[in-house]
Amino acid sequence: MMLSNFPNRRGRRLRQNSGIRYLIRETRLSKSDLICPIFVREGENIIEKIPSMPGVYRYSLDTLVPYVEKLISYGILAVALFPLTPSKKKSSTCEEAWNPENLVNIATRQLKKNFPDLIVMLDVALDPYNSDGHDGLLLGGKVINDSTLLALEKQALVQAGAGADILGPSDMMDGRIKTIRIALEENGFKDTLIMSYAAKFASAFYGPFREAVGAQDLLKGDKKTYQIDPSNMEEAIREVEEDINEGADMVMVKPGMPYLDIISEVKRKFNFPTFAYQVSGEYAMLRGAIESNWLDKNKTIIESLTCFKRAGCDGILTYFAPDAALILDDSGR
Numbered sequence: 290m291m292l293s294n295f296p297n298r299r300g301r302r303l304r305q306n307s308g309i310r311y312l313i314r315e316t317r318l319s320k321s322d323l324i325c326p327i328f329v330r331e332g333e334n335i336i337e338k339i340p341s342m343p344g345v346y347r348y349s350l351d352t353l354v355p356y357v358e359k360l361i362s363y364g365i366l367a368v369a370l371f372p373l374t375p376s377k378k379k380s381s382t383c384e385e386a387w388n389p390e391n392l393v394n395i396a397t398r399q400l401k402k403n404f405p406d407l408i409v410m411l412d413v414a415l416d417p418y419n420s421d422g423h424d425g426l427l428l429g430g431k432v433i434n435d436s437t438l439l440a441l442e443k444q445a446l447v448q449a450g451a452g453a454d455i456l457g458p459s460d461m462m463d464g465r466i467k468t469i470r471i472a473l474e475e476n477g478f479k480d481t482l483i484m485s486y487a488a489k490f491a492s493a494f495y496g497p498f499r500e501a502v503g504a505q506d507l508l509k510g511d512k513k514t515y516q517i518d519p520s521n522m523e524e525a526i527r528e529v530e531e532d533i534n535e536g537a538d539m540v541m542v543k544p545g546m547p548y549l550d551i552i553s554e555v556k557r558k559f560n561f562p563t564f565a566y567q568v569s570g571e572y573a574m575l576r577g578a579i580e581s582n583w584l585d586k587n588k589t590i591i592e593s594l595t596c597f598k599r600a601g602c603d604g605i606l607t608y609f610a611p612d613a614a615l616i617l618d619d620s621g622r
């Protein structure tokens with residue numbers, strides 16, 4: 290145990306004014322740490338509210354470009370696109386996932402044409418296209434791993450072809466990083482990055498997202514046969530290690546705030562680019578309290594995101610990205 294060394298040591302000397310505090314600050318949050326998730330939908334001239342995510346909207350392709358232009362002007366470098374797929378395009382075989390003309394692929398081409406430096410990330414998983422609501426293909430009520438890999442491979446190649454910079458496999462099938470990496474190499478996509486949703490937990494905090502992509506009512510059962518039990522650390526570490534070995538360039542822990550211990554362990558064990566997803570439920574919770582004036586908006590947003598950096602994150606996917614970018618100044622204060 291460390292004994293008090295008072296008055297040689299007075300912790301408050303280092304906290305006495307903001308200049309001293311900035312000087313000894315260990316963690317800095319900056320705009321370049323943020324990846325902004327965006328929901329896209331069909332139609333024209335639409336900016337549609339998502340009831341459980343106040344302040345987050347679904348954009349049609351024509352309103353997406355001006356929105357992203359605004360984000361870039363705020364200093365945001367990266368976005369992640371998620372589609373609301375009309376139910377007539379969903380099926381149990383999920384073909385829409387590898388349609389080169391599906392919403393996210395068109396959106397990606399459009400964004401890369403308008404903003405060549407913007408980093409675009411796409412999710413590799415079947416749930417937005419699956420009439421069963423699952424991330425993988427279902428047979429006899431079970432999610433089938435290896436046939437799902439074939440579908441994910443097709444989806445990934447089409448997304449890389451559309452110009453996505455980062456693919457984010459979020460499905461938690463075994464072997465998906467290896468499958469996708471080999472397919473990318475064999476098809477000439479040697480520079481396409483993979484940010485694996487490596488430690489993705491079977492969490493209740495994804496509820497608002499499932500509403501946003503229209504998967505909520507379709508999902509039969511739960512995702513516990515592929516996403517990790519929230520009780521497990523060792524299993525999460527094994528999953529991360531596997532994904533790194535299979536060819537991931539970056540790994541992600543998801544959800545974020547209740548899982549900072551996992552982030553910290555991952556960063557210390559692997560010294561690898563590590564990201565977290567502050568997911569829809571975390572956003573809903575904080576935004577709800579902010580809107581009720583129970584929490585201070587700016588302070589809460591910056592504190593919650595700074596804690597991800599302190600835990601070991603290199604970057605954060607967060608629905609607060611636009612707010613945070615507006616709050617942060619370039620000096621990282």
Ligand code: PBG
Binds near residue numbers: 459
């Ligand atoms: C789908 C996917 C999910 C999220 C990102 N990709 C939901 C899920 O696994 O059910 C969650 C994001 C969020 O809650 O903000 N594979």
